[in-house]
Amino acid sequence: MSGFNKVVTSYEEALAGFTDNMTVMVGGFGLCGIPEGLIEQVNKLGATGLTAISNNAGVDGFGLGKWLEKRQISTMIGSYVGENELFEKLLLSGEMEVILTPQGTLAEKIRAGGAGIPAFFTATGYGTQVADGKETREIEGRNYVLEPSLTADFALVKAWKADTMGNLIFRKTAMNFNPMMATAGKITVVEVEEIVEAGDLDPNYIHTPGIYVQRIIKGSFEKRIEQRTIKPTNEQA
Amino acid sequence: MSGFNKVVTSYEEALAGFTDNMTVMVGGFGLCGIPEGLIEQVNKLGATGLTAISNNAGVDGFGLGKWLEKRQISTMIGSYVGENELFEKLLLSGEMEVILTPQGTLAEKIRAGGAGIPAFFTATGYGTQVADGKETREIEGRNYVLEPSLTADFALVKAWKADTMGNLIFRKTAMNFNPMMATAGKITVVEVEEIVEAGDLDPNYIHTPGIYVQRIIKGSFEKRIEQRTIKPTNEQA
């Protein structure tokens, strides 16, 4: 690499420096917009004791489900971890700690982490378990919870396209948590469907400016669908 | 108006309900990306006692400079209010209160206001006048100031293009404070260069989704330049 060319050509290089006990953010909502190859590589590396920050925990045998199989996660921070039998087992046996966080609070904690905001107040979760042990405060007649921000040693992000300098665009609802996570990793690694030359993306419509990105790798994606729902067509009906 | 058609055809309609003593946000950085026609209309309406939230205060005779001339602003919240002689006079005579706010804190306070975050911690301004009278706190060895968010009765926004449903795109650095302000107005009025049909803007590259926008008006813009700087060409050199 020299100058602003952030492209790497192997997953080994993409995750160089990734070790046990790190905190790692993983983009995606369900199986939509997850960095499949980077998840696979962490699984191959076998790093354990990980704190994983991700809205979901994959499904059995795919996505973060693979990290669960190999017992790589010691603490999971997410908003919805269902659809995974192994998850239940690890949770109940105490092999894995789970910190359930409301989805909007999770998104905002990650954005805040990337933006240098160490904590913020939100009404979400006031009066619920989520507020247990947290500072609360009444502001102009409403009650709020103080939420600290989140950052990570590595952020594993999935984008649609990147230019060589790390400017990113996402596609449809595969965007989800990816842009915030890109800002909150000490090392942000982005797996993309297509790498283009600098200047090929319109500077007016960049979702994530390259300043947040350290490494880019071109992946190939299965894009598994969790809930395949189809409108009945006339022929079928 | 019916359904999601938010287009109005007169400035009277665009600012219906705008009264004395309101809080109003005005987009723009310097004279770049300001809603010229909406500013003019507030000037014409003559509303006074306004709390104006804007990064700058225009120049003598243009932009918010016109509100100053007519003594419409009682409190100005901004980060840089120079380049305006009248401003100095109103400040020193006490006719206008000025709350100077660091530019990044201002941007974040407005974003927070639109996003339902009532307050956040930032390192910006710690140990300076800006922190006077505000709560401060050490978090993980660093000192921070608690900043409350900002909202407004009206947000006056300038965008490049809008579709009839209020989806917005901005152009180059004329974006600046406009997207955050669009989220923080009880009534957000957007003045644009071009109104297109719903569906004409690519849903993947909308800067401001229509949910934040109440009214849209097509304006015509002078786009005055404050610091016209030109590279010496060979012929000139």
Next chain:
Amino acid sequence: MALTRDQIAMRVAQEIQDGYYVNLGIGIPTLVANYIPEGMEVMLQSENGLLGMGEFPTEETIDPDLINAGKQTVTAVTGAAYFSSAESFAMIRGGHVDLTVLGAFEVDQEGSIASWMIPGKLVKGMGGAMDLVAGAENIIVTMTHANKHGVSKILKKCSLPLTGANCIKRVITELAFMEIKDGAFHLLERAPGVTVEEIQALTEADLVIEGDIPEMKV
């Protein structure tokens, strides 16, 4: 007679106004989309990052990059916009969504709601539900009035872990349309053929019944 799931959805749909931005939860709330009155325009928000959710795709238009908050493949309508989860919850938390409809296990007369966790059963997580109930001014809860053993879910105080405290104002069950105010449920409408006494019998909470209670029109 008690309302069907579809009739509950129909009654909720009557509360929608032209030009509303609406977030519909999973279950009965999803059905509301089928009963939006003719000629009325509504934009559905899906909290994973879509404003303007459309119907399910065909085999030809299915796209793994386009799903809703229930992880189902969907489409987008004309004038839709995609955005990040942070932007999506800025909309929700900031009160920009006009109406939120969601289900519940229990609701109480303080306006608190329990909808995400039953201790002893597997905890799947709250997803966006806590943000939705904290962010919306205008929430309608759809639920059954009592469980299959006849135990009321319209309570003085929720027994399950809360999703949100003091945030719910309107509840529609298969028996009744109720408003929560001043620390009590107020009966506004009853399901066709259902008596006030029947509703009272299945309501553990304080229930205010003033004057004649009209039947719902569904």
Next chain:
Amino acid sequence: MALTRDQIAMRVAQEIQDGYYVNLGIGIPTLVANYIPEGMEVMLQSENGLLGMGEFPTEETIDPDLINAGKQTVTAVTGAAYFSSAESFAMIRGGHVDLTVLGAFEVDQEGSIASWMIPGKLVKGMGGAMDLVAGAENIIVTMTHANKHGVSKILKKCSLPLTGANCIKRVITELAFMEIKDGAFHLLERAPGVTVEEIQALTEADLVIEGDIPEMKV
């Protein structure tokens, strides 16, 4: 001999590394862009919403929608990106900018800086300066060592209202390159032909001088 403004900029430019994202303030810092070493790539951040600021435009390419933080018309380089002020200061506050260069009225040995306000004179506002000094790990302050009356601006304690407290680590003046640590200025380099005694004479702050102090290469 004391450095010229351009020589100060040249010395600052030697601190830049290939692939740096840099924010340059108004005045001498702006000149740094002219001395970025050949073959080295740098992206300039302008806090009004541009990453990848280019040179001034021609009469043909001038665009009122494309200005820098000094409100001058500029251009954008290949690979640039535009964004909102909130995103811009997320970058700055979040510590994503590799190097910030800015001017100052005074700096003190605690690392505090005063650069935005002189009481009794007109207050124009701090703009983005407070965010920049709070957000960057790596800040270089360029300033004159003393005012025209020979009164030092390298102080034990700033006398003017602060822009930031305990945030500055490196200062380059027309006489010296100094590092602030452990509550004192440490002299690293002197301007060619300038003696340690001359620097000491114009420094009000505690100044640590260890071993031979090399001359700057400019």
